[in-house]
C-alpha cells in the first residue's frame with residue numbers, strides 16, 4: 271500500500287473515500303456533524319441518527335457524498351470520549367475505517383487530520399492512523415489459490431490536511447511507519463508460515479535475505495558449528511528432528527564500536543510438538559508459531575537497520591523444531607549449555623528455555639549494555655495474563671520501566687511478574703545446576719528464573735509473549751494467528767533510548 275501526505279481541503283481531497291475522526295462527546299460530535307449536515311443536506315442528519323452512530327470507539331458510519339465533495343464516499347470513524355482519547359483510539363478508528371474501505375472496494379483511502387491537533391501531535395495521529403490501517407488489512411493469504419478468497423486491499427493511504435507545513439512534517443513519520451509496519455508484517459508472515467515451509471534452514475534464509483536487502487549482517491551457524499561452540503541446549507532439542515538446527519546471528523552497526531550494544535534474543539522453535547513429553551493434539555498446530563520471539567527479533571533488526579538507528583544491535587535466534595523421535599532427548603537427560611552450566615530435563619516440552627540458555631550465555635560475548643529476550647515460553651503466562659499483556663521479568667528495574675513506557679506508547683503492553691528467590695527451589699535439581707520445570711505453580715516465573723541462571727551479571731529483561739504473539743481471536747488491528755508483537759515495542763524502546 272502506498273502512503274502519502276497531501277495538502278487539501280475536505281472538498282478537494284481526491285480519493286474514493288475520505289475518513290473523518292469523530293469524537294463521542296455530545297458537543298464535539300455536534301460540532302463535527304453540523305457543517306456536514308449543511309454540506310450534504312437533511313437526509314445526512316436523518317440517516318446518521320437512524321444508524322445510531324455517535325462517535326463511539328470502534329464504530330463507523332458510511333455516506334455516499336453525491337458529488338458534494340470530490341470523494342464519492344465519506345466515513346466517520348469513532349474516537350470515543352475525548353477524556354479517554356489515546357493514540358490507540360486513533361489506531362482502532364482507522365482500522366474500522368479500513369475494514370469499511372475494504373468492504374466497499376475502495377482503492378484510494380484518505381484520512382483527514384483534525385483541524386486542531388489537540389492532545390496529540392499530527393505526526394502521532396498520522397502514525398497511529400496508518401498503523402491501524404496497514405496492520406488491520408494484513409492477511410496471510412499466500413496459500414489461498416482461489417481468487418475470490420483473497421480480499422482486495424486499498425492501494426493507497428492518503429493523509430490529508432489543509433496546512434502545507436503540517437503535511438511536510440508527515441513525510442518522515444509516514445516513511446518510519448511504513449518501515450515499522452512492514453517489519454511487523456514480516457514477523458506475522460514468519461509466524462503464520464506453516465512448519466513445513468518455515469523451518470530452521472528457511473528461517474535463516476529469510477533472515478539472510480532481509481539482511482542483504484537492508485544492509486545489515488547475518489551469520490548462520492550450521493549444526494557442526496553449534497556443536498563445536500557447545501550449544502548443548504539447542505542440540506538436545508534438535509536431536510529428535512531430522513531437520514538440522516540453525517543459530518542465526520544478526521548484526522546492525524557492527525562496524526561502529528562507539529555505539530552502545532544491545533542484544534535481542536528470540537526463541538526460534540519452528541514447531542513445538544513437545545518432544546517425548548508430547549503435547550496433546552488439540553491446538554498443537556498453533557505451535558508452528560513457537561518461533562514468534564525469533565520473528566519479533568528479525569522484524570526489529572530489519573526495522574532498526576532501515577531506520578538507521580544509532581545503536582549496535584545484535585539479534586540472536588536459536589532455531590530448531592522440537593519433535594519426538596528415536597534420537598530425541600529424554601526426560602532425565604542432563605545437558606551442558608554454552609558456558610558450562612548444566613540442566614536436567616524433566617519435561618522435554620519445556621524446550622524454549624533450553625535453547626535460550628545457550629543464546630543468553632552467548633549474548634555476554636558482545637558485552638552488551640542490555641539484553642532483551644522474547645519467547646512464547648509458557649502456557650502459564652497465558653493463564654496469568656491472557657492475550658492482552660506480555661509477561662515481563664528481569665533484573666533491571668530501569669530497563670523494565672523503559673519497556674513499560676514503550677509498551678504503553680505502542681499498546682504492546684507488558685506487565686511485570688516477580689522473580690522472587692522463594693520460587694527458585696522449584697527448579698532445583700539433585701544432579702544438575704538447574705531443572706527445566708518447576709511444577710504446577712508460577713510456571714511463567716520459574717521459567718524466568720531458569721533463564722536468569724544463564725544471564726550472569728548482564729542487564730536483562732525477559733518478555734513472555736506466549737499470549738500476545740499467538741492470537742486465538744482477532745484484535746482490532748490484528749487478525750487471528752501471529753500478531754507480530756514485539757516489533758513495534760522494541761523499535762519504540764530503541765528509538766527512545768538512542769534518539770532521545
Ligand code: BES
Pocket residue numbers: 542544560617619620621622646647648649650652706707708713736737740
Ligand atoms: N511453546 C510452549 C508454550 C506455549 C503454550 C506457547 C501455549 C504458546 C501457547 C512451551 O514450549 C511449552 O510447551 N511450555 C510448557 C512448559 C511446561 C512443560 C513446564 C507449558 O507451558 O506447558
Ligand code: MN
Pocket residue numbers: 542544592618619620621622
Ligand atoms: Mn514446549
Ligand code: ZN
Pocket residue numbers: 539542560619621622646647
Ligand atoms: Zn515451545
